[in-house]
Amino acid sequence: MSGDNIACPVCDVMYHLPPELADGETRCARCGYRLTLGQSEAITRVVGLALTSVVLMGMVVFLPFLDLEAGQFSNSATVYDAVMGFSTGIMMPLSLAVMGFIIVLPLLRFGLLIYALAPVVLHRPNAPGANAALRVAIRLKPWAMAEIFMVGVAVALVKLAGMATLHMGPAFWAFVGVVVVAALKDTLMCRNTLWTALANNKA
Amino acid sequence: MDRAGQQQSLTTAREAGMVGCTYCGLLLPMDQAHCPRCGAGLQSRDDQSLQKVWAWLLAGLIAYVPANLYPMLRTTQMFHTTESTIVGGVSDLIHHHAYGIAFIVFFASVVIPIGKFIVIAYLAYLMSRPHKSDPHRLHLLYEVVEFIGRWSMIDVFVVAILTALVQFDVLATINPGIAAVCFALSVVFTMLSAQSFDSRLIWDRLEKGSFHG
Ligand SMILES: [Zn+2]
Numbered sequence: 014m015s016g017d018n019i020a021c022p023v024c025d026v027m028y029h030l031p032p033e034l035a036d037g038e039t040r041c042a043r044c045g046y047r048l049t050l051g052q053s054e055a056i057t058r059v060v061g062l063a064l065t066s067v068v069l070m071g072m073v074v075f076l077p078f079l080d081l082e083a084g085q086f087s088n089s090a091t092v093y094d095a096v097m098g099f100s101t102g103i104m105m106p107l108s109l110a111v112m113g114f115i116i117v118l119p120l121l122r123f124g125l126l127i128y129a130l131a132p133v134v135l136h137r138p139n140a141p142g143a144n145a146a147l148r149v150a151i152r153l154k155p156w157a158m159a160e161i162f163m164v165g166v167a168v169a170l171v172k173l174a175g176m177a178t179l180h181m182g183p184a185f186w187a188f189v190g191v192v193v194v195a196a197l198k199d200t201l202m203c204r205n206t207l208w209t210a211l212a213n214n215k216a
Numbered sequence: 217m218d219r220a221g222q223q224q225s226l227t228t229a230r231e232a233g234m235v236g237c238t239y240c241g242l243l244l245p246m247d248q249a250h251c252p253r254c255g256a257g258l259q260s261r262d263d264q265s266l267q268k269v270w271a272w273l274l275a276g277l278i279a280y281v282p283a284n285l286y287p288m289l290r291t292t293q294m295f296h297t298t299e300s301t302i303v304g305g306v307s308d309l310i311h312h313h314a315y316g317i318a319f320i321v322f323f324a325s326v327v328i329p330i331g332k333f334i335v336i337a338y339l340a341y342l343m344s345r346p347h348k349s350d351p352h353r354l355h356l357l358y359e360v361v362e363f364i365g366r367w368s369m370i371d372v373f374v375v376a377i378l379t380a381l382v383q384f385d386v387l388a389t390i391n392p393g394i395a396a397v398c399f400a401l402s403v404v405f406t407m408l409s410a411q412s413f414d415s416r417l418i419w420d421r422l423e424k425g426s427f428h429g
């Protein structure tokens with residue numbers, strides 16, 4: 014079965030995409046879905062950006078995120094504190110879910126992408142289970158909510174502006190970095206290119 | 217930009233007795249169960265799509281009711297505790313003249329969830345029989361719902377951050393309310409509902425000759 018023949022995953026229309034067409038940007042003629050992005054060299058950048066995100070996320074977890082001062086009181090919170098705010102009694106599952114949405118799932122996505130694609134970039138044989146890793150990474154996309162958390166932070170800052178003085182810690186800026194780098198990475202990810210590269214790398 | 221289909225007539229994989237992999241796009245014979253390129257399971261159409269959509273939607277709707285009735289935040293200031301619901305929080309923000317933020321929270325917590333319930337129900341209802349609606353419009357509706365639904369989670373994150381930061385003994389303490397759990401569940405359920413929808417149905421169930429392409 015040739016990889017040149019594909020069906021639009023959104024509306025099921027079939028296309029014959031020879032390599033010269035798949036190397037450019039193509040869209041489904043019926044529903045407009047972007048079938049190919051055609052940046053075969055982008056895989057290296059996807060892996061690089063995923064690695065950058067992992068490093069930044071490490072900083073996010075361990076460094077102070079926000080610093081709050083009200084009168085003689087002062088409170089410094091890491092992202093871990095923010096997540097564990099729910100961790101009493103029946104709120105515990107929510108803490109774990111929030112932790113998953115903003116740290117674990119984004120980190121897992123970056124890790125899976127590196128695991129599946131780094132061998133392709135380094136011209137090594139595919140890692141065992143590389144296909145499953147890439148599938149899970151694609152599947153997890155809507156559940157990684159780092160950028161939504163950032164908007165939540167902005168709302169919280171406005172709510173607190175009247176009652177306290179706030180300072181952004183290094184983790185805050187690292188988190189902004191994660192959001193920007195992850196968004197950049199997602200614009201470079203062409204599913205067709207990734208799967209083709211992974212399939213061709215088996216030899 | 218190349219329109220891939222310009223030189224080709226539009227035939228669906230199903231009409232040709234083939235099945236397309238929804239993960240990697242590869243076109244395969246109908247009898248194949250797994251995609252040889254990416255390993256995903258193959259299904260020409262998800263037969264249970266609409267049942268799953270309705271079930272998750274109902275679960276989301278059920279969780280959304282207590283999310284609005286119970287408090288999202290419990291603020292204790294000088295031994296005095298006030299509780300605020302989602303809508304209460306928005307009116308507090310308006311009271312403090314933070315109109316932009318009030319709008320964001322209202323949009324994410326009220327407009328998006330309710331809009332999403334209506335749009336998903338509308339799409340699922342239309343798909344239960346042949347329809348005459350413009351497939352491009354339906355597809356756009358679906359894409360908007362899928363893209364925007366996750367942003368409802370903003371208010372849950374706001375509660376998490378406020379709870380972590382505002383712990384100053386008697387001066388001020390903020391704790392989460394049970395509505396935060398219900399709201400988060402409602403968002404998750406409606407996201408699952410939208411993801412269960414098989415977008416290929418939009419064109420399958422189109423009545424012959426009502427729209428081109
Ligand atoms: Zn299409």
Ligand SMILES: [Zn+2]
Binds near residue numbers: 256
């Ligand atoms: Zn596949």
